[in-house]
Amino acid sequence: MSRSYYRPLVRFDAPVPEHGSLPVAGGPGWFHLAVKYERGQRPETVSLEEVQQDWRDRISAPRAPVSGVAMDRCRIMGILNVTPDSFSDGGQFQSSAAALNHARALVEAGADIIDVGGESTRPGALAVPREAEIARVEPVIRAIATEIAAPVSIDTRKSVVAEAAVDAGARLVNDISGFVYDPMLARFCAERNLPVCVMHMMGEPETMQDDPTFEDVLLDVYDFLERQILKLEDIGIPRKNIVVDPGIGFGKLMHHNLALLGNVSLYHGLGCAILVGASRKGFVGKLTGAEKATDRMPGSVACALAVAAQGVQIVRVHDVAETAQALTMLRAIQGRGKT
Incomplete structure (x- = not known):
């Protein structure tokens, strides 16, 4: 059956x-x-x-709060890449001072969580040695955690990087590999009682866009996320501490991304908060003709509104102020007639 x-x-x-x-x-x-x-x-x-x-x-x-942030409405995770080669903002925030100033600006604009990453995972990107990744993220996270109240998420696949980041003040581990890349990462998160974000990715960043195929992208992604949730629960991470991410743009073609965005409410069936990150991604540029990543803000905001209208709890974005304003208007329109 x-x-x-x-x-x-x-x-x-x-x-x-x-x-x-x-x-x-x-x-x-x-x-x-x-x-x-x-x-x-x-x-x-x-x-x-x-x-x-x-x-x-x-x-x-x-859904339980994530790092102290209530999941009662769509929340914003602001992106802070401290890398030289990220597709949209590589090289802009490598110093601790520049990163801290940007983190302040993201929070002032409406970010509820700051997601710090030290390894580019754009299509074709090569893995970064763990020592280099730690050197990029540790001082930045320490500075942010000391001066800013918003929780910091560490975007990494590596347990040693996560440990350094958490010791510096990070309160959430966001793994693009869905806790497949490093088997020790989930155990570390369980030991520290950390909330985690499990993302679906087809393959590795270096090769993930080399003709990815699915039997049924919606159901295949669901099954992967469900399997990983059960594995994490077995290790000792309760479902209330797990956020799921269908992985827009990670081993997906245009039609895969659009199917996931248009039907993302399926993943409420996992019993976890849902995070979606479509900000400034290549498919937005292909659809709209915006070749430069920084010109894809309107399309990115449209993606955020589309998933917020399906009850998604977190959107991961570069353009925080614009997204926050759009979500405020969406909530006002949705709430009309209820008061």
Whole structure:
């Protein structure tokens, strides 16, 4: 018998039916219909009563705060790359002073979390030696954690880098490999009781865009994330400490990215907060003609709004002020008629 998957059709409008609906992730969104998927079958819209009980429970359960940040609305993770070669802002914030000033600006603009990365993971990027990565991120994180209240996330695949970053003040580990690259990283996070972000990536950054193929991108990504969640739980990381990321642009072609963005509410079924990072990525440029990464802000904000409208809890972005303003307007429009 084939497995069934359910994607809630998230709504924010009023009135919310008194019967026959459930909240999405304990937030302001709700659903009374879902799209049912089975491999090899056409998706079909079903009523709440037809959604399996375990799926209903996971979709509707409130999400725990992440590093002290409540998941009651879409939050912003501001990107701070301290690398010489990141695709959008490489080389701009390598010194601790420049990085600290940028972190301040991100928080003032509306960032709830600062994500610090010391290894470029753009398509074609080579791995960075761990010593070099530590030298890039450790002083920056220490400076930010000392002077800024917003929690710092370390974007790394390596346990030794994560340990140095956490000792410096990082409070979340964001692993683009989904805790596949370094088997010691998950154990370190469990020992320190750290929240983690598990991302799906097809292959390695150096080769991930070399003709990635899926049987069904939505369900294949779901299955990977589910497997990793279960492995992390076995190691000792509770589901409430796990954030999931479908990995936009990491081993995905244009149609894969668009399918994930348009149907991301499927991943509420994992019972975790969802993070989406589409900011300034290449597919935005291909669709809009914006060749320079810094010219892709409007398209990136559109991606953030599309996933926020599906109840996603975190968007990872470069353009914090513009995204924050757009989310403020989206919430105001969604809330109209409820007060």
